[in-house]
Amino acid sequence: MPLPDLDLTAVRTLLCDADGTLFASEEPAFEASVGVTNAYLEQIGAPERYTAEQLRLAANGKSFRLTLTELARAHGVATGSTGFARDLEAWVAQENEVVTRHLAAVLAPDEDVSAPLRALDAEFGLALVSSSSLTRIDASLRSAALDGLFPVARRFSAQDSLPVPTSKPDPAVYRLALQQLGLAPGAALAVEDAVPGAQSAVAAGLYTVGMLCFVPPAERAERVVDLQRAGVHALVDTWAELAALLRRSRPTPTPDRKDGALR
Numbered sequence: 001m002p003l004p005d006l007d008l009t010a011v012r013t014l015l016c017d018a019d020g021t022l023f024a025s026e027e028p029a030f031e032a033s034v035g036v037t038n039a040y041l042e043q044i045g046a047p048e049r050y051t052a053e054q055l056r057l058a059a060n061g062k063s064f065r066l067t068l069t070e071l072a073r074a075h076g077v078a079t080g081s082t083g084f085a086r087d088l089e090a091w092v093a094q095e096n097e098v099v100t101r102h103l104a105a106v107l108a109p110d111e112d113v114s115a116p117l118r119a120l121d122a123e124f125g126l127a128l129v130s131s132s133s134l135t136r137i138d139a140s141l142r143s144a145a146l147d148g149l150f151p152v153a154r155r156f157s158a159q160d161s162l163p164v165p166t167s168k169p170d171p172a173v174y175r176l177a178l179q180q181l182g183l184a185p186g187a188a189l190a191v192e193d194a195v196p197g198a199q200s201a202v203a204a205g206l207y208t209v210g211m212l213c214f215v216p217p218a219e220r221a222e223r224v225v226d227l228q229r230a231g232v233h234a235l236v237d238t239w240a241e242l243a244a245l246l247r248r249s250r251p252t253p254t255p256d257r258k259d260g261a262l263r
Helices: 026-043 052-059 064-074 082-106 111-121 134-143 172-181 195-203 217-230 239-249
Strands: 013-016 125-130 155-157 188-192 207-211 234-236
Touching: 013 172, 026 052, 026 064, 026 082, 052 064, 064 082, 082 134, 111 125, 111 239, 125 134, 125 172, 134 155, 155 172, 172 188, 172 195, 188 195, 195 207, 195 217, 207 217, 207 239, 217 234, 234 239
Parallel strands: 013 125, 013 188, 125 155, 188 207, 207 234
Antiparallel strands: none
């Protein structure tokens, strides 16, 4: 789906989601996360247990903190108490450690992602905006050999960068990224694979592209419909397609590049 009648000449920066957008981390992340999730369900006396695939389908695009909070509420656990908050932080820390270690071991460089990103980096500033923790983001970027394209100061985590952790679809993390980077919403374009992320970016007033490169083929048609309903302005199958689309949408780029962005 092309960008329909959008003037992108003011866009200076791409704000990229991480999991499922920059690397194929969704499936391995839930393979690691499901054991912690099921242990939590056992602790609160909930009868159901998830497989990794069931958890991915139920929680894709959400932070683990939000997933556990929703599970707790569904099983009648009071989530407003100090005790719940303290317990939740311990579970979040455990899951983050397990998933980060697993992703660091299984993710690998993907030239179909890194080559187009290098080309985009020559024209735009790149930043990362994720619901995942900074430690998980850092490890994943290193394993995927993308850490050089996303400097530490341009990585924003809904879990760690905000005063209060606030997962997508809340737009808080995108608004923080815009503020910290000194950008108006019209000067940035968000790239997201999941509905909560797209909702977050759209709510922040950003041009938003749905990236389908790591969406399982059997889920792609439904994801297209769901992302369109979330308000994305375009859908692409690959990073190369996004790079080509942006070149067509910016027929007269200005050559004065500073800090990774066209001026």
